[in-house]
Amino acid sequence: MADNYTGPLERIDATRWRIPKSYKPGMHVDGVIYADDALIAAIKQDKSPEQVANVACLPGIVKYSLAMPDIHWGYGFCIGGVAATDPQKGGVISPGGVGYDINCGVRLIRTNIKFTDARLQMGKLVDELFNTVPCGVGKGGIVKFSKPELRKLMTEGSRFVVKRGFGWESDIESTEAHGCIPDAEPDLLSDRALSRGSDQCGTLGSGNHFMEIQVVERIDDANAAGAMGLVEGNLAVMIHSGSRGLGYQVCEDALQELQHTPRKYGIELPDKQLVCAPIDSKEGKTYLGAMRAAANFAWCNRQIMTHLAREAFSNVLGLPAEKLGMSLVYDVAHNIAKMEPYDVDGKTCQLCVHRKGATRAFPPGHPELPDRYRGIGQPVLVPGDMGRASYVLTGQAGSMEHTFGSSCHGAGRRMSRGAAIRASKGRNIKRELAERGVVARARGRTGLEEEQPDAYKDVNQVVDVLHSAAISHRVARLRPLGVIKG
Amino acid sequence: MPAAEALYAAIGELATDNEKSPFHFEFESNDPSVLLRDFLNELLILFERDQLCLKAIIESTFTASRLIVAGSMAPVNLERSVFHREVKAITYHELNIREVAGGYEATFIVDI
Numbered sequence: 001m002a003d004n005y006t007g008p009l010e011r012i013d014a015t016r017w018r019i020p021k022s023y024k025p026g027m028h029v030d031g032v033i034y035a036d037d038a039l040i041a042a043i044k045q046d047k048s049p050e051q052v053a054n055v056a057c058l059p060g061i062v063k064y065s066l067a068m069p070d071i072h073w074g075y076g077f078c079i080g081g082v083a084a085t086d087p088q089k090g091g092v093i094s095p096g097g098v099g100y101d102i103n104c105g106v107r108l109i110r111t112n113i114k115f116t117d118a119r120l121q122m123g124k125l126v127d128e129l130f131n132t133v134p135c136g137v138g139k140g141g142i143v144k145f146s147k148p149e150l151r152k153l154m155t156e157g158s159r160f161v162v163k164r165g166f167g168w169e170s171d172i173e174s175t176e177a178h179g180c181i182p183d184a185e186p187d188l189l190s191d192r193a194l195s196r197g198s199d200q201c202g203t204l205g206s207g208n209h210f211m212e213i214q215v216v217e218r219i220d221d222a223n224a225a226g227a228m229g230l231v232e233g234n235l236a237v238m239i240h241s242g243s244r245g246l247g248y249q250v251c252e253d254a255l256q257e258l259q260h261t262p263r264k265y266g267i268e269l270p271d272k273q274l275v276c277a278p279i280d281s282k283e284g285k286t287y288l289g290a291m292r293a294a295a296n297f298a299w300c301n302r303q304i305m306t307h308l309a310r311e312a313f314s315n316v317l318g319l320p321a322e323k324l325g326m327s328l329v330y331d332v333a334h335n336i337a338k339m340e341p342y343d344v345d346g347k348t349c350q351l352c353v354h355r356k357g358a359t360r361a362f363p364p365g366h367p368e369l370p371d372r373y374r375g376i377g378q379p380v381l382v383p384g385d386m387g388r389a390s391y392v393l394t395g396q397a398g399s400m401e402h403t404f405g406s407s408c409h410g411a412g413r414r415m416s417r418g419a420a421i422r423a424s425k426g427r428n429i430k431r432e433l434a435e436r437g438v439v440a441r442a443r444g445r446t447g448l449e450e451e452q453p454d455a456y457k458d459v460n461q462v463v464d465v466l467h468s469a470a471i472s473h474r475v476a477r478l479r480p481l482g483v484i485k486g
Numbered sequence: 487m488p489a490a491e492a493l494y495a496a497i498g499e500l501a502t503d504n505e506k507s508p509f510h511f512e513f514e515s516n517d518p519s520v521l522l523r524d525f526l527n528e529l530l531i532l533f534e535r536d537q538l539c540l541k542a543i544i545e546s547t548f549t550a551s552r553l554i555v556a557g558s559m560a561p562v563n564l565e566r567s568v569f570h571r572e573v574k575a576i577t578y579h580e581l582n583i584r585e586v587a588g589g590y591e592a593t594f595i596v597d598i
Contacts (some may be wrong), residue, residue: 417598
């Protein structure tokens with residue numbers, strides 16, 4: 001990874017640090033990083049705070065350039081970054097603020113299955129998932145969509161695949177934006193993007209993507225857990241994936257097309273990877289339309305895998321998924337840009353909120369939430385690592401005031417992939433995980449080494465910071481039991 | 487060729503079938519590092535979409551504004567290959583190419 005950050009970091013309070021806008025020329029606003037003392041020491045080990053400062057240079061950025069406690073170094077924007085820009089003030093959209101994997105996100109499926117009843121079947125369940133869910137390099141999906149079908153899929157989102165039998169009607173209501181951002185423009189996608197996506201819908205991919213069987217280990221908020229159907233001691237399934245090659249290509253095409261746009265609009269940038277265009281410009285609208293289409297593809301991708309996970313459980317346990325209570329708790333994106341209303345200086349403004357490795361975290365009462373979550377706040381799904389834990393949180397009022405309705409998206413890497421492989425030398429990660437009670441299956445030779453628990457920060461610390469800051473509230477802690485990776 | 491090999495090494499240990507097909511790429515840009523990135527990006531797409539892998543370069547011309555590469559590709563044998571990870575994209579981040587004795591040295595970062 002990159003060198004240490006040596007610039008200024010001023011303590012605001014117990015959970016926030018400021019990079020003042022006086023730090024470098026061109027910063028329009030301060031940078032603000034959420035972290036406690038221990039995490040900030042780790043965060044300074046790479047250049048991600050510098051990236052927070054760079055993002056503060058984007059035209060039209062409002063209030064501050066933010067980073068969540070799982071911040072780590074990314075391309076242009078840091079991972080864990082949040083930036084809101086105002087189109088009325090020349091605000092820009094930047095593909096680097098969304099990332100290559102558009103609408104990478106997480107969904108959680110609850111079950112009625114008690115861990116104590118399924119303990120002896122765990123190996124079988126993991127094997128069945130591994131054989132049912134296409135994962136890893138070169139693995140196509142169970143369904144190949146023609147280009148016209150893909151365009152329809154990207155217009156309709158999750159509903160398109162649910163109508164074809166890949167899931168339940170109730171899944172749609174439990175998905176952010178009902179699995180479909182309006183104003184998607186699939187006709188703006190290149191042939192190359194469509195061809196990369198044609199057989200990848202319903203595939204996990206590789207890298208940090210996974211499907212995990214978990215047990216609800218601890219309930220922190222019984223009321224919220226009850227609304228989500230989470231029961232201590234019961235199994236759950238977490239899926240982490242995104243828009244696959246189609247989304248990568250949309251980002252790639254946009255980075256190419258926007259190369260000269262900053263000069264055209266007189267925008268000076270401290271990093272080439274931050275290329276951007278005014279939201280209301282032709283170039284900005286083109287990217288937004290294509291990005292929304294890719295986001296809808298990603299929701300369909302996770303929806304098809306939900307169907308496959310239900311099939312796998314049903315095959316092993318001999319009961320239909322409905323009897324196993326495998327309903328969707330929620331699905332939420334963590335790589336996306338969306339237009340959302342916020343109060344700025346006493347006025348309601350439609351802002352373009354970039355979340356790159358940050359999860360939407362709307363508080364109780366927010367009109368976008370389904371009825372069953374209106375009273376508790378939006379479920380925020382925070383995968384940790386393969387060995388420790390993941391969390392379910394709910395969005396809190398502080399998120400609207402301080403973080404543009406956003407929270408963390410995971411534990412955040414603390415080791416590069418190369419360092420993780422070096423740290424695995426002479427060890428057997430699969431066996432180590434088994435000793436911790438986790439059955440792991442991976443197609444890639446180095447996948448488990450690169451993704452080993454030590455490669456990540458402690459998710460407990462990350463979640464504690466945002467709980468203390470009243471951004472999101474702990475509901476349940478889930479422990480991994482089985483994981484499949486590409 | 488070494489840049490292509492570096493990309494393939496990130497993906498895995500790729501085995502190919504004997505059948506070969508010719509290719510001819512031409513890229514133009516005022517930035518030599520972007521030429522390299524575009525070439526690698528083309529290879530990535532051909533690998534992911536068509537399961538093709540560069541086998542040999544017969545002709546290459548690299549100037550400050552143009553890259554021409556011609557040679558042969560071969561189908562990747564998915565059964566015999568060992569995959570490490572999926573490469574999403576060749577990024578512009580810290581992209582760099584410099585002339586050294588006897589050739590060029592380049593840095594590129596892939597997103598995985």
